[in-house]
Amino acid sequence: PIAGGATATAVAALRPASASARGRPPSLHTSGSAQLLSGGLRREDGAARFGTRSSAPTSQERRAQDDSGGQGAELALLRARFDLRLDVERVRTQGASEELRAACSDALRSEHSVAARQLTALREGFCQAEALQRASEALALQGLRAASEQSxxxxxxxxxxxxxxxxxxxxxxxxxxxxxxxxxRAARAEAAEAAESARESLASCALEAAASCQAQREAQVAQVLGRLEGEHFRLSHEAAQEAYRRRAAQEEVE
Incomplete structure (x- = not known):
């Protein structure tokens, strides 16, 4: 029972340290009681370890128990105050957060409205620019069509x-x-007539040439025959003279 009460007292004494970790510094009295309780726990643990348990609590132990009871009540009061302040701070923080949320929502609404107006203005400007561009393109196309038609x-x-x-x-x-x-055609006819006349003239020339050739041949034959007859006469005369000379020579020889 003593060890169980000391353990509960130590746990209650250690809780304000966690509260101080959340923003409130622990008091010196609380830290001293925690040290005293931790010393008592160490002594109890040592006694239980070595098997030396006292049969009755001493005056110091009773005084420590009384002090621990008063300190537990003080710690409970401090914890209640701390919880109250924590609730107040939580309520205040919630109110501030709600105000911040409302301000943020208002700012977002205003930004959304401004962005919507800007987007509408941009769309209108884009539509106007697109209309102007289409009009300029239509004019350019009309000019090109007119130029192409003229060309x-x-x-x-x-x-x-x-x-x-x-x-x-x-x-x-x-x-x-x-x-x-x-x-x-006229030249061809004239050429045909000229060719015919030339052919006729050539035929007459050929006949004349043939006649002249025949006459020349007959004259040449007559000349050759006369020459042959003269040669025959000369040869026969020479043969007769040679025969006469031979007879004369024979007669002289005789």
Missing amino acids: AAASRQEAAQREALLLEELRLERVSFAAASSEA
Whole structure:
């Protein structure tokens, strides 16, 4: 029983230290009683360890028990005061936190409203810029279409003019080709007539050449025959003279 009471007293004495850790400094009286109780506990633990238990409490132990009872009541009172102050601080902190929450919510609402207004202004500006850009693009597209139509009309007109010039040149070429073909046909006819006349003249020339050749051949044959006859006559005359000389020579020899 003594050890159990001392343990409870020590636990009650140690609780204000945790309270001081939460923000309140412990009193000197409380710390002294805690030291005294811890010394008594150490003595009781030593006695229980060595097996020497006293049969009756001494005067010092009774005085220590009385002091511990008074100190326990004082500690309970201090704990109640501390809990009361802690509740007051908690209520005050809750009120301040609610005020802060309300202020934060108001600030968030104002920021949300400002952001919404800014977003609306940005959207309006973006829509206006987009409309202006679309209008400028439409104007540029209209200008490009007008320029393309003008260039297409000019190109069509130029193509029509070139086509007309080409058709005129083709007609002139056809006329010149027809004239050239007629001239060529006339020249071909003249050439045919000239060739026919040349052929006839060549035929007559050939006949004349053949006749002249025949006459020349006959003249040459007559000349050759006359030459051969003269040579035969000369040879026969020479042979006769040679025979006469031989007879004359034989007669002289005889």
